[in-house]
Amino acid sequence: MEIIDLTVHELQEKLKNKELTVTEITKAYIDRINEKEKDVQAFVTTLTDEALEKAKTIEEDKETEKIQNELAGIPIGIKDNMCTKGVKTTCSSKMLENFVSPYDATVVEKVNNENLINLGKLNMDEFAMGASTEYSYFKKTKNPWNLNKVPGGSSGGSAAAVAANMVPWALGSDTGGSIRQPSAFCGVVGLKPTYGLVSRYGLVAFASSLDQIGPITKDVEDSAILLNIIAGHDEKDTTSIKTEKKDYTKCLKNDVKGVKIGIPKEYFGEGINAEVKQELEKSIKKYEELGAVVEEFSLDIAEYALATYYIIACAEASSNLGRFDGIRYGYRTKNYSNLKDIYRNSRSEGFGAEVKRRIILGTYVLSSGYYDAYYKKAQQVRTLVKKEFAKAFEKYDIILTPTSPTVAFDLNARSTNPLEMYLADICTVSVNIAGLPGISIPCGVDSEGMPIGMQLIGNYFEEEKILNAAYTFEKAINFREKYKPEYKK
Amino acid sequence: MSKEDYEVVIGLETHAELSTKTKIFCSCPTEFGGEPNTHCCPICMAMPGTLPVLNERVVEYAVKAGLATNCEISRNSKNDRKNYFYPDLPKAYQISQFDKPLCEKGYVEIEDENGEKKKIRLTRIHIEEDAGKLNHDEYGRESLVDLNRAGVPLIEIVSEPDIRSADEAEKYLRKIKSILEYIEVSDCKMQEGSLRADVNVSVRKKGETKYGTRTEMKNMNSFRSIVRGIEYEVDRQIEVLENGGKIEQETLRWDDVSGRTFSMRDKEDAQDYRYFPDPDLVAIKLSNEYIENIKNNLPELPESRRKRYLDEYKLTEKEANLLTASKYTSNLFEEATKICNNPKAVSNWIMSDIAKILNEKEMEAEQIPFTAENLAELIQLIDKGTISNAIGKKVLVELFENPKAPSKIIEEKGWVQISDEGAIKEIVLKIIEANPQSVADYKAGKDKAIGFLVGQAMKETKGKANPQILNKLFMEELKK
Numbered sequence: 001m002e003i004i005d006l007t008v009h010e011l012q013e014k015l016k017n018k019e020l021t022v023t024e025i026t027k028a029y030i031d032r033i034n035e036k037e038k039d040v041q042a043f044v045t046t047l048t049d050e051a052l053e054k055a056k057t058i059e060e061d062k063e064t065e066k067i068q069n070e071l072a073g074i075p076i077g078i079k080d081n082m083c084t085k086g087v088k089t090t091c092s093s094k095m096l097e098n099f100v101s102p103y104d105a106t107v108v109e110k111v112n113n114e115n116l117i118n119l120g121k122l123n124m125d126e127f128a129m130g131a132s133t134e135y136s137y138f139k140k141t142k143n144p145w146n147l148n149k150v151p152g153g154s155s156g157g158s159a160a161a162v163a164a165n166m167v168p169w170a171l172g173s174d175t176g177g178s179i180r181q182p183s184a185f186c187g188v189v190g191l192k193p194t195y196g197l198v199s200r201y202g203l204v205a206f207a208s209s210l211d212q213i214g215p216i217t218k219d220v221e222d223s224a225i226l227l228n229i230i231a232g233h234d235e236k237d238t239t240s241i242k243t244e245k246k247d248y249t250k251c252l253k254n255d256v257k258g259v260k261i262g263i264p265k266e267y268f269g270e271g272i273n274a275e276v277k278q279e280l281e282k283s284i285k286k287y288e289e290l291g292a293v294v295e296e297f298s299l300d301i302a303e304y305a306l307a308t309y310y311i312i313a314c315a316e317a318s319s320n321l322g323r324f325d326g327i328r329y330g331y332r333t334k335n336y337s338n339l340k341d342i343y344r345n346s347r348s349e350g351f352g353a354e355v356k357r358r359i360i361l362g363t364y365v366l367s368s369g370y371y372d373a374y375y376k377k378a379q380q381v382r383t384l385v386k387k388e389f390a391k392a393f394e395k396y397d398i399i400l401t402p403t404s405p406t407v408a409f410d411l412n413a414r415s416t417n418p419l420e421m422y423l424a425d426i427c428t429v430s431v432n433i434a435g436l437p438g439i440s441i442p443c444g445v446d447s448e449g450m451p452i453g454m455q456l457i458g459n460y461f462e463e464e465k466i467l468n469a470a471y472t473f474e475k476a477i478n479f480r481e482k483y484k485p486e487y488k489k
Numbered sequence: 490m491s492k493e494d495y496e497v498v499i500g501l502e503t504h505a506e507l508s509t510k511t512k513i514f515c516s517c518p519t520e521f522g523g524e525p526n527t528h529c530c531p532i533c534m535a536m537p538g539t540l541p542v543l544n545e546r547v548v549e550y551a552v553k554a555g556l557a558t559n560c561e562i563s564r565n566s567k568n569d570r571k572n573y574f575y576p577d578l579p580k581a582y583q584i585s586q587f588d589k590p591l592c593e594k595g596y597v598e599i600e601d602e603n604g605e606k607k608k609i610r611l612t613r614i615h616i617e618e619d620a621g622k623l624n625h626d627e628y629g630r631e632s633l634v635d636l637n638r639a640g641v642p643l644i645e646i647v648s649e650p651d652i653r654s655a656d657e658a659e660k661y662l663r664k665i666k667s668i669l670e671y672i673e674v675s676d677c678k679m680q681e682g683s684l685r686a687d688v689n690v691s692v693r694k695k696g697e698t699k700y701g702t703r704t705e706m707k708n709m710n711s712f713r714s715i716v717r718g719i720e721y722e723v724d725r726q727i728e729v730l731e732n733g734g735k736i737e738q739e740t741l742r743w744d745d746v747s748g749r750t751f752s753m754r755d756k757e758d759a760q761d762y763r764y765f766p767d768p769d770l771v772a773i774k775l776s777n778e779y780i781e782n783i784k785n786n787l788p789e790l791p792e793s794r795r796k797r798y799l800d801e802y803k804l805t806e807k808e809a810n811l812l813t814a815s816k817y818t819s820n821l822f823e824e825a826t827k828i829c830n831n832p833k834a835v836s837n838w839i840m841s842d843i844a845k846i847l848n849e850k851e852m853e854a855e856q857i858p859f860t861a862e863n864l865a866e867l868i869q870l871i872d873k874g875t876i877s878n879a880i881g882k883k884v885l886v887e888l889f890e891n892p893k894a895p896s897k898i899i900e901e902k903g904w905v906q907i908s909d910e911g912a913i914k915e916i917v918l919k920i921i922e923a924n925p926q927s928v929a930d931y932k933a934g935k936d937k938a939i940g941f942l943v944g945q946a947m948k949e950t951k952g953k954a955n956p957q958i959l960n961k962l963f964m965e966e967l968k969k
Binding site: 081082083089096099101103105200202203208209238239315316318319323325327328329339343363366368371375 | 531534535536537538539540541542543570572574576579580581582634761763764765768769770771
């Protein structure tokens with residue numbers, strides 16, 4: 001097996017046994033990036049030279065036992081909306097094309113403390129707004145399974161880079177499905193942790209009450225390992241919750257006997273692609289074979305989730321993105337004669353169409369006279385969504401749904417139709433609205449060989465339950481051995 | 490109709506910077522001044538990805554202010570975002586409180602023009618962050634942003650429209666200032682902008698129950714400009730109405746130099762702040778225990794001091810009121826009294842001579858440059874007869890100019906009182922000889938003439954002669 005095909009836990013084992021060195025691993029990934037980036041276009045910034053330098057230092061420090069950490073020297077890729085000191089953080093926007101953060105995001109600090117090697121900053125939809133990564137100002141990332149298709153979004157660069165073996169794992173962020181949906185489209189594992197499990201400090205905010213950082217990995221065990229690194233309370237983020245430190249790899253038991261899985265029928269109705277539905281039904285059967293107890297139920301609030309999501313997310317975004325005003329940092333128009341011009345022209349020229357659409361939507365729903373009808377109502381529905389999930393979790397350990405109603409769609413197929421683009425999030429948004437953890441794992445492919453994702457939703461801070469269920473399923477179907485990205489042109 | 494036919498209605502929104510060590514959402518210092526953009530960090534400069542963390546001290550100080558002004562304290566409060574664009578507001582929203590302020594429904598008491606107690610109700614007190622400052626270059630070409638003040642904690646105290654004159658407005662604001670100083674939550678330095686008020690003014694015909702349209706004067710930062718501004722605005726509004734015009738609801742800027750108000754923005758710019766709960770901050774939940782604890786540890790408030798001054802020091806109602814109006818005069822009084830044990834004298838000095846000098850110099854009590862020990866010593870020196878009252882007044886002037894121990898001042902200036910009878914007698918004889926007419930007047934029964942002679946002797950000794958001895962010797966000599 002080639003180095004780049006290995007998972008992180010496999011690399012870790014080989015480093016421990018001295019079958020591989022940090023430099024060998026890093027070089028293998030750099031070679032791979034050099035080979036595949038022209039097709040996949042996953043990176044906004046590559047740090048290959050810096051990575052090689054760091055690999056050498058880490059290798060020396062490991063020899064002198066200055067570094068004893070087992071994960072030291074494992075490469076990683078980071079979505080370009082997490083602040084990295086000294087390295088550009090662009091959010092794939094013209095607005096931040098040359099922005100260099102003066103500080104590291106908490107997750108970046110944590111990754112650095114483990115001596116992971118940052119291979120680069122990964123492409124995304126501008127300010128994480130989108131479901132295809134086509135709204136990046138810089139480039140359109142391609143789906144490694146078929147280069148004519150989108151990788152999903154907004155963490156499309158992260159998911160594509162992991163699928164194409166350009167990084168062994170990556171960090172993504174998920175506001176309405178931005179980790180899970182691209183992971184499903186690219187046939188990898190994406191986990192959105194419970195809101196508050198991972199610090200948001202240094203994550204450029206899209207919608208503060210929904211945003212959460214999480215791992216995108218080749219398999220479930222790697223997901224647990226990366227979650228171990230990034231989870232935990234942070235004094236700098238008061239919405240991060242004080243919880244006991246857990247070792248998430250301990251829960252991977254390869255056993256789901258007696259686990260109660262609820263299937264919300266609303267997620268299998270109209271609008272769900274027939275092949276997706278068929279694969280999901282097979283997966284459900286698989287769980288039954290593995291000893292889980294499966295039951296269908298109704299989660300009828302789901303129908304309102306998408307509307308609720310777009311009101312809340314856009315409202316918060318309209319405020320969060322106010323700071324990009326051309327005054328202190330970021331893009332400033334050349335065309336101004338007074339203050340209003342600076343604001344108007346910098347923002348008109350610096351933001352892309354989708355970002356502007358959402359700022360306008362969000363400004364509208366918060367405006368006096370409309371607040372009660374939209375924002376307040378959406379918050380009320382949000383409470384109902386939480387209640388319905390709470391009721392479901394009285395009966396079930398896990399809720400199982402498709403991750404997205406379709407497989408990856410063709411490039412340019414939806415980018416001019418926002419409503420259709422928004423529908424790609426329909427299965428994932430309610431998880432963010434409720435603040436629950438959700439994981440997407442590949443469960444099969446369609447007739448064209450495109451991967452299909454299955455979403456497992458857990459109760460608050462019960463990442464262990466969904467990780468174990470995902471792990472058990474993964475072991476049973478061996479997706480990674482059966483299917484590989486084909487880079488179809 | 491004339492001015493007397495109108496009733497003036499005033500409400501104040503008072504902003505006080507809290508004297509916490511660090512800013513409201515980060516750990517930068519709140520200290521005034523400093524080189525531009527040196528009291529800043531990624532958080533108060535609103536770098537992408539940063540998050541606010543609420544300074545618990547700010548909540549504590551606001552609760553203190555609420556309790557000291559008879560407010561109800563909310564057990565459940567939250568922070569909201571007030572969205573607008575301005576270069577001194579780096580996030581493009583101010584974190585403030587909209588519909589759930591920390592404190593509500595309070596009041597303070599002032600005296601109206603008839604000396605009657607009057608309650609001014611407070612609608613609310615909420616916490617928020619201050620904005621930065623713009624420095625405009627002299628040519629008006631560019632403006633530079635200084636974010637040192639961005640994120641300094643503020644409380645906004647909103648009064649009900651209970652104030653009926655400029656005089657009441659001044660009394661109300663003095664009361665607020667005094668309370669905030671007593672409980673030590675703000676230094677209330679108006680000249681540094683740490684206490685400032687937006688003043689809402691409207692007028693209506695007497696007997697009318699509906700309020701008139703109000704105008705708002707922003708950021709008033711001296712008592713004088715508040716009084717002048719209100720008087721100007723009242724006259725202007727009445728004139729507009731008397732001429733059949735209508736008052737426009739608008740935001741005004743008071744200009745101290747020209748003594749008039751100017752409109753700040755046009756109506757097209759009517760702001761919609763799009764308030765909504767800040768999703769980066771969790772709700773503020775306060776327990777009864779927390780609030781009780783703050784209540785029990787509040788410093789003594791002016792009202793309680795006032796009562797104590799009546800009982801303990803036997804001061805008059807007027808004296809007690811005036812002394813407790815400011816924490817600084819009250820503290821000066823108590824500390825000096827503790828040392829010299831002469832409350833009446835301390836009170837007199839503070840209320841007459843010190844007050845007179847403060848007034849002349851346009852200074853506030855907190856700017857008094859000398860200590861309570863200095864004042865106490867001055868009184869002791871007079872009580873012991875080391876100096877006369879007249880010299881005492883000169884020492885006080887000196888204390889304002891060049892504060893040091895009064896004993897040192899009189900030594901350096903040679904102001905020690907002459908109490909040697911032999912020396913004084915010489916002077917007395919000299920004055921009698923030089924003023925035969927006055928001596929004759931006195932002997933003819935004009936008792937007043939002795940005053941003139943004593944005055945002459947004082948002049949001769951530059952005020953240093955002991956007045957009792959001087960009097961006694963004149964009487965003796967003139968009886969001969």
